[in-house]
Amino acid sequence: MGIQALLSADPAASHVGAHWATGLDLGVLAEVFDEAITIAIMQRELAPQLLASIAAQCAAQPWELAWRGVPDSALEQALTRSMPAPQHAGELIADVRLLAEAVACLFDVDAVGIRMRLLAGAMCPRFHCDNLPVRLVTTYSGPGSEWLPEQALERAGLGNPEPGKPEVVRDAGAIRRLTEGDVCLLKGSGWVGNEERGIVHRSPAVAAGQQRLLLTIDPEF
Template identity: 55%
Template structure:
């Protein structure tokens, strides 16, 4: 049975979990490679996200720049249902501004996507310092506690590679609405301890509204 990120009794020492934004700066701790702020989406944000989610085909929005009024205008212009997008846009911009503040940068890379299939279905580590991940609707990202990982299995699939997952029952899953900061192998000191994670599998007809933000 797949565990969830809310199972604090099972939470490994390299993970930080809380319901307040103050948990996110714990990503700077050497021992932590995932920091999760648990939250229930406000009703207006959930409804706004659902309106954009109704699109039948895959859709993507990308942005590299400051999380300012220009981002607001571009999100409004590109949203599948712009007349219902305000609450979602406000949430995205607030999260992006928090990332910019936390990592002391004026520039963030943002991707908002409606996905109809798993983007990265194999367990892996990101080749970048850190990434924020939040899913507004649909299944959320899965990750592995360190004791359940065989890092020799990471990389491109090969017949000689061992299985990555040592204990399938240990797989953790974020919940829709959660905001997670994930360390990649580009974070100094985490070259061999970056978080191992993957995209969730999607059933036929199932979709996912995913936001990722990279400080630049």
């Protein structure tokens, strides 16, 4: 089945909350076009072959890939050059290309911007909102990104700390975390009509000795 068919299919076992949507296949990502939705999450369990490919790339020092272009064989070649264990990277490279093609198809763009990083610490540990239209995020290994339902946050607290500024988190018990392998689209404040409602999220804490393999994909509008 082609990317277009996967994205246009009705999402299996989908659920729509106040401003989020979850499902078990790529079709749920299209829910991000709903005006009310600020985060769309595809929940998935990674296959054993993909897990093995991921583990091989995590048995190394922190590394990073930054790439922009059409998600075709050129992307696969760039990933192969960047990964520390390219001989075991086939399954992971195929998955990255699939997600990059999905972003390009969903937002009708030719090119995407990709960053893939093996991290040893939290990259953005404070809750924040991205000033961009939309971003795909998935954590292949390690703890997933955390996000706040609208009712659990105080937007006046966002930004740099200042005397008298309220706390961003109203209810710490309401913090949601993506699981390893989940794929989400985060709608930012740069999305027209969503300027005051960008999803608020942060990088999770990473324990000593733990690593996190993170992929982000931005459509190049």
